[in-house]
Amino acid sequence: MxxxxxxxxxxxxxxxxxxxxxxxxxxxxxxxxxxxxxxxxxxxxxxxxxxxxxxxxxxxxxxxxxxxxxxxxxxxxxxxxxxxxxxxxxxxxxxxxxxxxxxxxxxxxxxxxxxxxxxxxxxxxxxxxNLGFMWVGLEATTLTTAFLISLHRTPASLEAMWKYLVMCSVGVAFAFMGTLLVAASARGSAQDATDTLLWTSLIEHATSLSPAPVKAAFIFLLVGYGTKAGLAPLHSWLPDAHSQAPAPVSAMFSGFLLNAALYCILRYVPLVEAATGASGWAHTILMQFGVLSILVAAVFIVLQGDLKRLLAYHSVEHLGIISLGLGVGGIGTFAALFHVLNHSLCKTLGFFCAGRLGQIFGTHEMEKMSGTVRRAPVWGVGLFGSFLALIGMAPFSLFMSEFQILKGAMDRHFYISAGLFLLGATIVFTGALRHAISMAWGGNSTAPGEQKQGAWNNILVYGPLAVLLALGLWMPEPLRDWLDQAARLVEGVP
Amino acid sequence: MPVLVNGILIALILVGLLILGASRMIRLVALQGALLSLMPLLITPHGLTWRVAALSLGSMILKGIVFPRLLFRAVKHAQVRRELQPYVGYSSSMVIGMATLAASFWLGGQLPLPGEAVSDLVLPAALFTILSGLFLVVARRKALTQVLGFLVLENGIFTFGVAVVGGIPFLIELGVLMDVFVAVFVMGIALQQINQAFEHIDADQMNSLKG
CATH class of the missing domain: 1.20.120 (Four Helix Bundle (Hemerythrin (Met), subunit A))
Structure with missing residues (x-):
């Protein structure tokens, strides 16, 4: 050892x-x-x-x-x-x-x-x-995080917890059905029984998997893991859970739990593509889910009145963008993986600021949260900055990854998807910017500002913002290489 | 032993229909789970091994004894064991159940799987159980019934796994069983907390979060 x-x-x-x-x-x-x-x-x-x-x-x-x-x-x-x-x-x-x-x-x-x-x-x-173990892990995340949502046991948080628990348990059960179907499709091929469901062994024999059960499996997997990843129209638990959970928990949910579910789907994409003869079948479905998520989220973002719910719908939007990028393939896959990092950092920052501002104002209703920059400079600026990044303002790195996804879609002639993506992004841009500006500088409240200015607060807010800005201007060579390697795995190119 | 397997599968479908038409369901769901736990004993490609026996026994204890006890305890103080006013009435539920059964037979024929299935009934029975579980989650008001619906769904997937796939490694089956156990445990605690906070466990009255 x-x-x-x-x-x-x-x-x-x-x-x-x-x-x-x-x-x-x-x-x-x-x-x-x-x-x-x-x-x-x-x-x-x-x-x-x-x-x-x-x-x-x-x-x-x-x-x-x-x-x-x-x-x-x-x-x-x-x-x-x-x-x-x-x-x-x-x-x-x-x-x-x-x-x-x-x-x-x-x-x-x-x-x-x-x-x-x-x-x-x-x-x-x-x-x-082992894809079976991966499923066990994801189900375990639902069970460990359920009571984090309802940590304070308020009626609303219990409601959100119950919705999350039932929807995600049922959804993830469907993903297990998909996992079983993949195992069934491997029965015909010459594999050792104990190796069934080992990803490395499946990918080696991927071309000999029978296509029909693999296609059925992918539908089950996408519905199952997609529920947990918050892809529309399976996202209805997400805004409730994100808005009711304590802010650090919301940050972790949005910043990584959704990505963990999407990661499970990512593992299957090369398998399904190889089994169905690289027809782009799986990619097309991912793209459709992505575009739908972007558009649904855009509508709710414009109409939203609650800050944490607004951030939650941004998660639906950005998971949709990632899924669109994966569906586009090629440079899109690379950019989608880059977007994972960007979105996670930015959304974590957003929930930090929303959480502290919520404590200071005693509410998450955006109408009552005006003048945040005056009242709590660090968190107010952080929130405004995270909104600018979230809506895809240059030169933040989210703009770069979104731009690359759009470029990938145009290069591969997915004009309709690209157009709908642009439409959604424009709606989000104007809708969220309006909310962000009125929160940052609106109103004329004369309430005293927050006096405490810990060094940690500055690090928590300006650290992620600086990284997002730096990555938008310059991508380090090792990161590019890393993303390349990861994208090749998703694309199934050795 | 195809005759026994077919017998269990038919019993599974019948209990499933009964569940759809019942207002007290905990025992019926436990019976369904216990019946299913016999399946691995009957379908063993390599003869009866201690692993299969242990899995079967463990699953029977959990689904037949532990789960119903947990759920009875969770709702002991609330007068909610019965589902009195479901969204979809019991007789209509039965009719929907019949239609689902027919659809499951049709779907089962559409899905070509490599290798020999143990019985022609396996796929339809599994699909029917899965769909009826999903129906219960959606069409009933009580939070308790939603847990039971989840268990029925899980039973359906278990049927599919045992009968169609066969060779899933032991460790994974164990992991899955543990996950289901913890899920029911967590849901039981959640039921108690909801019961304390709301003085009811009607999922349909938990509707303050919108938009």
Whole structure:
């Protein structure tokens, strides 16, 4: 046993041990500090694994059942960034609640254990080479995060939690049906029975899978995992859950949980394409889901009155954009993967600011939240900045990835999809900008500004903004190379 | 043992229809789960191994005993065991059930799967159970009934997995079983919390979140 072979198992163990220890800690302050420590340790290991995967190729463990390649390493990196930031923010956010006496130790323990448990479950999704295990991991994320939504047990949050629990459990059950159909389609091909459902072995024999069950499987998988990823028209749980959950939880949901579900779909795209003779069948469906999500979200964004629900519909929109990019293929796949990072960073930032502003104003209704920049400069500026990035303003990196997706669609002559994408983006641009400006500078409230200006607040707000700006102006060569490798895996090109 | 397998599948369909027409469903769903747990024993390509026996036994204990107990406990203090005013009435539900059954037989014929199926009834029975579970989740008011609908759906997928696919690795079956267990457990706790907060567990009255 070398240190290297323990890396993947330790990614699973660190969160689990951390979750158990949380149950034994006494004060909320200690629990929140411990959570940050675990998140930092996890990020260091994840970074080491990612570096190794990039230099020396895929890493496997546990007899080939666990495997990290460029695609999963990339998602792992985004996950650790989002999770670490959200853990730091959780401390800022819940300390305010603790001062008001709304965050007793029992609730803190519940939060810490479920929060780290969710990290473990998402990790299982990303490191599983076995598609059955990947499913087990994703279902586990639903179960660990349900009570995070209803942490405060208000009637509305219980309602949102129930909707989430039922819709995602049922949806993910359909994804299991799809997984079984893939296993059934592999029965005809010459594979060892114990290797059925190993992604590496399926992709090797992908051309010998029988096409009809594979197509049926992909429909089930897309409906199942798509529910969890929040693709329209399966998104109806999403705005409720995102708006009712405490802000750090919303940030993690939007910043990574949706991507974890989309990652599951990503794994199947090359399989389905190879089994159906590279006909572009899977790509077309992804593109349709993407365009529909963009348009549905655009309508709700214009009509929205609640800040956190607005951000939630932005998630539907951006997951739609990612899915459109994947559907376009080629440069679109590359840009879609880049967009994953951009959207996750930006949306995490958005929910941080929305959460703190919500605490300061005592509401999430945008009409009552005017003059945020005067009243809480750091969070107000952060929120405005994240909105500019979200609606695709240049030179933020989201503009770059969206532009590349659009270019990819034009190059491949998907003019209708490109046109509808532009239409949706324009509606979102004007609709959300109106909300953002009136929140930032509207009204003439004379309420006192927030005095406390911690260094952490500045890092949490300006850190992600700076990265988004820098990536929009210049893409580092290693990142480009990494995205290339990951995109080749999705495209099924060796 | 195709005769026994067919017998179980027919029983599965009949219990499924009964569930659609019943107002007290916990025991019926438990019966359906217990019946299904026998399937792996009857369909074993490599003879009876300890793995198959353990899986079958574990699934029977969970679905036949643990789940109904958990759910009875969750709703003990609320007078909600019966679904009194469903969105879709019981007799119409039965009619819809019949139509679903017919559709499942048709769909089962449309889906070509490689390899021999154990019985011609497997695919229709699995599809019918899945669809009826989905119907229960959508067409009933009580949060409890939605949990039961989820269990029926899960039973259908289990049927499909055992009978059509066969060779899923043991560890995964174990993982799936554990996930379903935790799901029911979590849903049970959620039912209790909702019950405390709302003094009812009607899913249709939880409608404050819109737009």
């Amino acid at each position: 070398t240190v290297n072979s323990l890396q993947i198992p330790s990614l699973l163990l660190i969160p689990l041990v951390g979750a158990v220890v949380c149950l034994a800690l006494a004060s909320p302050g200690r629990i929140l500090g411990w959570v940050i420590g675990i998140a930092a340790a996890y990020s260091i290991v994840a970074a080491a694994v990612a570096a190794r995967v990039l230099s020396a190729g895929a890493v496997t463990s546990a007899g080939g059942w666990l495997r990290i390649d460029a695609l999963s390493a990339y998602h792992l990196a985004v996950l650790s960034a989002v999770f670490l930031l959200s853990s730091v923010f959780a401390r800022v956010y819940f300390q305010v609640e603790a001062e008001r006496g709304e965050f007793p130790p029992a609730r803190a323990r519940q939060f810490g254990a479920l929060w780290l448990g969710a990290l473990g479950a998402i990790t299982l999704v990303l490191v599983s080479n």
